[in-house]
Amino acid sequence: MMSLDKNIETLAIDTVRILSADAVQKANSGHPGTPMALAPMGHVLWKEFINFNPKNPDWANRDRFILSAGHACMLQYSFLHLLGYDISLDDIKNFRQMNSKTAGHPEYGLAPGIDVTTGPLGQGFANGVGFAIAQKHLAARYNKPNFPIFDYHIYAICSDGDMMEGVTSEAASLAGHLELGNLIYLYDDNHISIEGSTDIAFNEDVSKRFEAYGWHVQFVDDVNDIHALQLAIINAKAETQKPSLIRVRSLIAYGSPNKSGTAGSHGAPLGEEEMKLVKEFFGFDPNKNFNIPPEVAKYYKQIGEEKGKKEDDWNELFAEYKDKFPELAAEYEQAAAGKLPKGWLDKLPTFEPSDKKMATRQASGKVLNAIAECLPHLIGGAADLAPSTETNLKEFDSFTSENRDGRNFHFGIREHAMGSALNGMALTKGVIPFGATFLIFSEYMRPPIRLAAIMKIRPIFVYTHDSIGLGEDGTTHQPIEQLISLRSIPNITLIRPADANETAQAWRVALEHQGGPVILVFTRQGLPIMDQNKYSKATGLEQGAYILSEASKTPDLILIATGSEVSLILDAQAQLEKDGISTRVVSMPSWELFEKQDAAYKEKVFPKANKKRLAVEMASPLGWHKYVTDEGDILGMTTFGESAPAEDLYKHFGYTVDNVVKRAKALL
Amino acid sequence: MMSLDKNIETLAIDTVRILSADAVQKANSGHPGTPMALAPMGHVLWKEFINFNPKNPDWANRDRFILSAGHACMLQYSFLHLLGYDISLDDIKNFRQMNSKTAGHPEYGLAPGIDVTTGPLGQGFANGVGFAIAQKHLAARYNKPNFPIFDYHIYAICSDGDMMEGVTSEAASLAGHLELGNLIYLYDDNHISIEGSTDIAFNEDVSKRFEAYGWHVQFVDDVNDIHALQLAIINAKAETQKPSLIRVRSLIAYGSPNKSGTAGSHGAPLGEEEMKLVKEFFGFDPNKNFNIPPEVAKYYKQIGEEKGKKEDDWNELFAEYKDKFPELAAEYEQAAAGKLPKGWLDKLPTFEPSDKKMATRQASGKVLNAIAECLPHLIGGAADLAPSTETNLKEFDSFTSENRDGRNFHFGIREHAMGSALNGMALTKGVIPFGATFLIFSEYMRPPIRLAAIMKIRPIFVYTHDSIGLGEDGTTHQPIEQLISLRSIPNITLIRPADANETAQAWRVALEHQGGPVILVFTRQGLPIMDQNKYSKATGLEQGAYILSEASKTPDLILIATGSEVSLILDAQAQLEKDGISTRVVSMPSWELFEKQDAAYKEKVFPKANKKRLAVEMASPLGWHKYVTDEGDILGMTTFGESAPAEDLYKHFGYTVDNVVKRAKALL
Structure with missing residues (x-):
């Protein structure tokens, strides 16, 4: 001194x-x-x-x-x-x-x-x-x-x-x-x-x-x-x-x-x-x-x-460290530079349509556990909901006062502190943090999400139980306005994948992303796994919206959905095509990724000439008008939900093939 | 027992x-x-x-x-x-x-x-x-x-x-x-x-x-x-x-x-x-x-x-009380029934255009203090921002451990607890509670706002410093996505008045409202007081959107704004009319109130035949497409703000008469 x-x-x-x-x-x-x-x-x-x-x-x-x-x-x-x-x-x-x-x-x-x-x-x-x-x-x-x-x-x-x-x-x-x-x-x-x-x-x-x-x-x-x-x-x-x-x-x-x-x-x-x-x-x-x-x-x-x-002293120390522990030093330097290890993409699982229905939270859990070993810097946890959000890294320990090497975090029922702590972690080069809770509890952690967006740092927020599809927990737990509320924050990227394969792609995009937080939104309920041979490949997710299933001829109308509603509009498409209505299905997991595409791509997905468009999302319809145009329609949630089994709620709120078909036909 | x-x-x-x-x-x-x-x-x-x-x-x-x-x-x-x-x-x-x-x-x-x-x-x-x-x-x-x-x-x-x-x-x-x-x-x-x-x-x-x-x-x-x-x-x-x-x-x-x-x-x-x-x-x-x-x-x-x-015993007690204290009993019964005292509307101030510029937070303070005596059940406070939100009832005491009769609450820097406490107060018949902070800190109290909306109870949330117009406090304090985030909650009524007289009307609507929370959004910065003889009367606020200043002939285009941007589009209208473009100005303080109007009224304000519409709001443009149509445009904030004096920010982000005129002309 x-x-x-x-x-x-x-x-x-x-x-x-x-x-x-x-x-x-x-x-x-x-x-x-x-x-x-x-x-x-x-x-x-x-x-x-x-x-x-x-x-x-x-x-x-x-x-x-x-x-x-x-x-x-x-x-x-x-x-x-x-x-x-x-x-x-x-x-x-x-x-x-x-x-x-x-x-x-x-x-x-x-x-x-x-x-x-x-x-x-x-x-x-x-x-x-x-x-x-x-x-x-x-x-x-x-x-x-x-x-x-x-x-x-x-x-x-x-x-x-x-x-x-x-x-x-x-x-x-x-x-x-x-x-x-x-x-x-x-x-x-x-x-x-x-x-x-x-x-x-x-x-x-x-x-x-x-x-x-x-x-x-x-x-x-x-x-x-x-x-x-x-x-x-x-x-x-x-x-x-x-x-x-x-x-x-x-x-x-x-x-x-x-x-x-x-x-x-x-x-x-x-x-x-x-x-x-x-x-x-x-x-x-x-x-x-x-x-x-x-x-x-x-x-x-x-x-x-x-x-x-x-720092000079430290640089000397680190140089010596590099000599003695070259692999560790290289690992750190790569991570600190924001690069991912070679070969990690090979670990991303793919899911077959023959697999039984799988919730995207489950798919997310499988993806996380498949890539965890290859990505030692990926650390995270949940606000006392790991079993429900499926975010536990099963082969790894918990981070505790006695084990600092652990990669699973128990944040407790403290969503807000989790969000703010994730920001501190994301600001530290050498770790990629994620944190999970139910989508509805994103409401408890709005300030850190916004600050991550302002700072353009990349914590990964994992939100499951993303709609009335969660069922019986009812009104207080069913997200309605959360998607639009989160999408409205500048610099964020929100992704709501439609099935297990889109979920794998969502994690890929999240891990490769720079310049702002990524919000991954997953279902509680099981979803069919779409056949990537029959439909477009899930890699289309990176463009935010993509033609998942093309119409039999020049489309009479376009059905658009995100997440769990994509399989619903695929079923509606089948019915509409049967009824002689040529129907395009667009999966739109991320508005923000779509907005980054060039005009030609946007025109390809949503041609100006075709304004008969129906968006289907179990969430507030606000914001969708931009994509459906003046001649389109939105099947959204204009009220809060209800406590009942999910299937009953779908019927009650009109998320059925029959109703989608009816609303679509009304456009023509 | x-x-x-x-x-x-x-x-x-x-x-x-x-x-x-x-x-x-x-x-x-x-x-x-x-x-x-x-x-x-x-x-x-x-x-x-x-x-x-x-x-x-x-x-x-x-x-x-x-x-x-x-x-x-x-x-x-x-x-x-x-x-x-x-x-x-x-x-x-x-x-x-x-x-x-x-x-x-x-x-x-x-x-x-x-x-x-x-x-x-x-x-x-x-x-x-x-x-x-x-x-x-x-x-x-x-x-x-x-x-x-x-x-x-x-x-x-x-x-x-x-x-x-x-x-x-x-x-x-x-x-x-x-x-x-x-x-x-x-x-x-x-x-x-x-x-x-x-x-x-x-x-x-x-x-x-x-x-x-x-x-x-x-x-x-x-x-x-x-x-x-x-x-x-x-x-x-x-x-x-x-x-x-x-x-x-x-x-x-x-x-x-x-x-x-x-x-x-x-x-x-x-x-x-x-x-x-x-x-x-x-x-x-x-x-x-x-x-x-x-x-x-x-x-x-x-x-x-x-x-x-x-309860039988209590009813006897209350009957006797009514005999002995008829005025107090009547006051309570009226308040518990959700009715307002006669004559309170007469206390609502009006403001003259000759008055100097006034921030809507200031106008709100004047309104509150004008009606406070007549409305003994109106109680509220701020999360340590009463001098800034202008929510102090000057003639009344603070509610403290020693003075339970006080009507001013010091919630401390505890926005979240303030919101939740307001809900408990609003659930108690006989009081009308309000709570104030900066609009940006609504982010700290999302869960109680949502629960008030679910319960259809009516706390009044007062949010000031509502845009980049707050100036130097900068990015972390300037609301961008808060308006759309709040508007997206079912059952809420958000009102962003354009001047002092709309502010008085906003309070009127808030106090008469039933069935959900009311969110009042006020400026930090001074705004001109619009001449109610020259323009439409501020009572039009209750319809959510109204023609504030009609075009000289059948409108070529419609300018729409809320809050502080209304006086900006009035100035732009003058310029456009001078340039021979017939321009209607719509003040739209509340989307939710407007949505409650019948189809004829909506058609009157926004005729289907006129789709050349420009919405101007210093906030996220999300959600505005519905009102501006495919042929319209939105001058909104697509990024976070900056720390600078407000006037510099208006120039930087294009909230100037010249830019509004330019954007409007581009529609024709």
């Missing part, structure tokens, strides 16, 4: 406070109070603890830093700028402006050094649990005696809001259970929220609650006491079994004579006059903005350079 | 265990294990504690019962049947069948005696907090010395799953903060979840955690010890300040020789053979199904009748 120099440290910390507040003031928008308060915390973290290389923000063994209180992002931007990341003073001055790196909340991929996009409260907290899981897993797989390739920690700064959000509770309980001692979280207990003192809504004993989850809890009663902070973090690192929470009291907008300790300093600039008073308080020139004393610039730059050397 | 007779009690309890398992077996679907285990708990609750009248399940002062572990619904159906509710033995035999009252999870409005629809875990727990808030509030408003009109308790049975869900944590923290001593929750700590022992995912100290929230926590180590259960509930009732959690150990599928204590008995019938063994275990005839010993039938029927007399 560097020698301590009281004066320079204080000056450095105060510079960060003022620089952050200046940026908010110039943007005339943002959150000055927390950066001003937490500058000492950031200082201690980046100076004393966090390992990083500003010149290579993606260094695999860097410590992860999560600003779960994302609104306080100026704190992080100020440090990243000063420590030598590629964030200029102009970037700081352009805080919250168009095309700037310094967005209103920290965005992964936009500014270097941002390990995860935060802002929606609780998410960062729970993402960190995924980071911690991934670190433990990589360490178990790759570390060797004298080769601690992966020994990084996960640091986070959390706010009162984070502590109140349910996803935090779920994630904290999971982290305690899994004994993720690599988590070191600092909780900014500033007693202020937007409506005023936190006392108006929040007076639980947070420390006791975290102890109940199995966390190691400490308290620092003044964030400005940097030695106390240091000591607490040293203790937290020494505690390797329990995750650590350090509750730290702070005064929001510290240094602002009129606004410190008030809700008013949380989410609005302090004002030009108050900014002058702040600068005076810290002994800075009240008339200078973005004033970084040269000795502070030099001081932090030097810290950044020294920290960067840690 | 009735005298205790060991033998009949045991027989009665065992009858419920077997009856419940029989129903699951006949349905060949469902969850037998928990009803079998918890029959003693149900027995103690309904016999000794819960006040109810089977002949009037809606009695206002009944104790509320919530089966948060909704999958265990056969437990409740069995008791309701035996106690004399209108649930026949045939209904029990038709468990989970089409058109049966006895759905796969308990459904409010379907079976009598179901106070709230449950199934999605954690919801019931959090609904109860809303019930408890409403009870405290009604008691504060209406109870008088010697007239405890509202003194009921809220009982719930919760499962491990409930304890793991984040919404429970949020709700528990809120309940502890608000000192809701009227909550008495029993937690079935059975150590079993679907993937196996709860130990694989859940080993936190639940009791300690609830103590940290400020709850009174007790432990009963065997659910079959009904005296211990009684004592614990007596203690819980005696503790009037803290909410109570009674952790009760149970053995799932108690009485099943081969399946008790296993995950296998959670969600599948035990099987015919095992059912015989169960019956033998309890000394029942193994060959008889749905066997209710006559003495048990008589025993529970009598309990039901005696309980019913409690």
Whole structure:
């Protein structure tokens, strides 16, 4: 560690406070109070603890830093700028402006050094649990005696809001259970929220609650006491079994004579006059903005350079590791590069039409288990529904506090934390995470799905029991609006395969996909396996929609369906053709994949000249008009479902061959 | 209390265990294990504690019962049947069948005696907090010395799953903060979840955690010890300040020789053979199904009748109350009947075009405060965003542990619990609850919105900061897919008003609405106030879409928008008309209200003959094709937003007069 120099440290910390507040003031928008308060915390973290290389923000063994209180992002931007990341003073001055790196909340991929996009409260907290899981897993797989390739920690700064959000509770309980001692979280207990003192809504004993989850809890009663902070973090690192929470009291907008300790300093600039008073308080020139004393610039730059050397040491270690464990090193490097092992495609099973009916969740289970050995980086689990979602990797162990090499995860009945943890895992190069629950419970995990889409990362969300076809569990469990709700999220790819072979293709596309989350939607109920000799091959799935069964002559109409309704429209086609109506059947497992096709392909599948189209999906009809045109129709669910055996529900809601034929004929 | 007779009690309890398992077996679907285990708990609750009248399940002062572990619904159906509710033995035999009252999870409005629809875990727990808030509030408003009109308790049975869900944590923290001593929750700590022992995912100290929230926590180590259960509930009732959690150990599928204590008995019938063994275990005839010993039938029927007399006593009390406090009684009766006080409409403000720009959130705040005094039953709050959502009722106090008469709620940064609590409040006759946050955080509260829609109850969800128009907070905070996601939920009514006067009308429709939740969507940014003399009156909002500004002659095209984009298309209309293009402007604040209009009205607004239509909305274009037709276009958001000032974002994403005019002309 560097020698301590009281004066320079204080000056450095105060510079960060003022620089952050200046940026908010110039943007005339943002959150000055927390950066001003937490500058000492950031200082201690980046100076004393966090390992990083500003010149290579993606260094695999860097410590992860999560600003779960994302609104306080100026704190992080100020440090990243000063420590030598590629964030200029102009970037700081352009805080919250168009095309700037310094967005209103920290965005992964936009500014270097941002390990995860935060802002929606609780998410960062729970993402960190995924980071911690991934670190433990990589360490178990790759570390060797004298080769601690992966020994990084996960640091986070959390706010009162984070502590109140349910996803935090779920994630904290999971982290305690899994004994993720690599988590070191600092909780900014500033007693202020937007409506005023936190006392108006929040007076639980947070420390006791975290102890109940199995966390190691400490308290620092003044964030400005940097030695106390240091000591607490040293203790937290020494505690390797329990995750650590350090509750730290702070005064929001510290240094602002009129606004410190008030809700008013949380989410609005302090004002030009108050900014002058702040600068005076810290002994800075009240008339200078973005004033970084040269000795502070030099001081932090030097810290950044020294920290960067840690990667040099690691690179040496890894080179030696590569010599000694070439296969493991190659495996990791391939996985980290996002490449799949050669030969994995050969493991993808195909299913014969002579096989008996098979639910796509079952087919998915068979696919997963067929490819699992060849894809060691594929890890995942369910929110206490593995037997129902069929997502267990049968030949592999569970990931537990005692077995970090396990590949099956028991997330508990915590869908939201599962989603957020998957994001942390997906952000860690070297693993491909998936998580499963019933489609209806995607509703519990909307925020992490959206954040995965914003970050363009690729967790795989597996959702089974995808329609009224689940039967007796009834209204509360039957998805209706979930497909359109998920399809409406930018950057997602939702695939609802029609049978076992489309399911295998769906997994292929999901595993090869880059640039956003993939959502796989499977049935509870058994479905016929379509004859790939009679109909088009299931590989057509990758185009999103494809002519599964061509009409006997120029089509009079086009039937379109996804998932379990495809076999229904195939049966309807047979009837319609018998009745002399030339009918094309289009399987459309993925709107998003179809939209990526060129105009010629789209015209081939849905010719403009043929607007007699019927879409059949056991879900909300919203959004289908685009594909069926003004002259088409949609057989969708316009109400919630009912509790009854699936066959009765199909009759009740009109998902029968007779009704499809009737609706189709009505178009002509 | 009735005298205790060991033998009949045991027989009665065992009858419920077997009856419940029989129903699951006949349905060949469902969850037998928990009803079998918890029959003693149900027995103690309904016999000794819960006040109810089977002949009037809606009695206002009944104790509320919530089966948060909704999958265990056969437990409740069995008791309701035996106690004399209108649930026949045939209904029990038709468990989970089409058109049966006895759905796969308990459904409010379907079976009598179901106070709230449950199934999605954690919801019931959090609904109860809303019930408890409403009870405290009604008691504060209406109870008088010697007239405890509202003194009921809220009982719930919760499962491990409930304890793991984040919404429970949020709700528990809120309940502890608000000192809701009227909550008495029993937690079935059975150590079993679907993937196996709860130990694989859940080993936190639940009791300690609830103590940290400020709850009174007790432990009963065997659910079959009904005296211990009684004592614990007596203690819980005696503790009037803290909410109570009674952790009760149970053995799932108690009485099943081969399946008790296993995950296998959670969600599948035990099987015919095992059912015989169960019956033998309890000394029942193994060959008889749905066997209710006559003495048990008589025993529970009598309990039901005696309980019913409690309502007679209350009715006498209320009659006397009515004499002494006629105004209060009339106020309550009117509110409970869902009627609004006369004259309230006169309080609705109108806004003049000469007023300066006003955000619809601001207008909403003005409306709320204008009508609050006249509508004493309108209560609500925000998830720590009242100053931003402008939902504070300025002349009224906050609801706190010390002031139950307060009408402003501080839900904390707990959107999910807020939503679920609102549902519990909305289920309580005599209050109209609203809850507010940013539109983006509707994502945190999807499950309660959906359940409100399923139950057809009317909480009012207020969502502000409704588009990229919120500006600098950026990508994570800018709604894109939220409008279509919410519109896709059956039974909801979403209204996005275009200016201050439409906002007043939106509140009018919301308050007069019945049969489902209303979602009000407001801007952060200021909007011009449209001249109601020049354009159509804002009362047109109630039809969902209306011709706001007619074309100069037969329209060449139709511009359609919602919310903040309406003033943009008005400006575009002026330009287009200047360019000789006859343009109609349709304000379309609510798709759902429009869909309720007759065909003639729809044809008037959107004539089939005119398909040159451009919809403009700063949101996902999905779903708009239906209204713009094959020949129309949609100016929507196909990507996430950006962090920048709003004006810059409008330019970047094309929400300018020039671009609207360009896109419109391209249609011709």
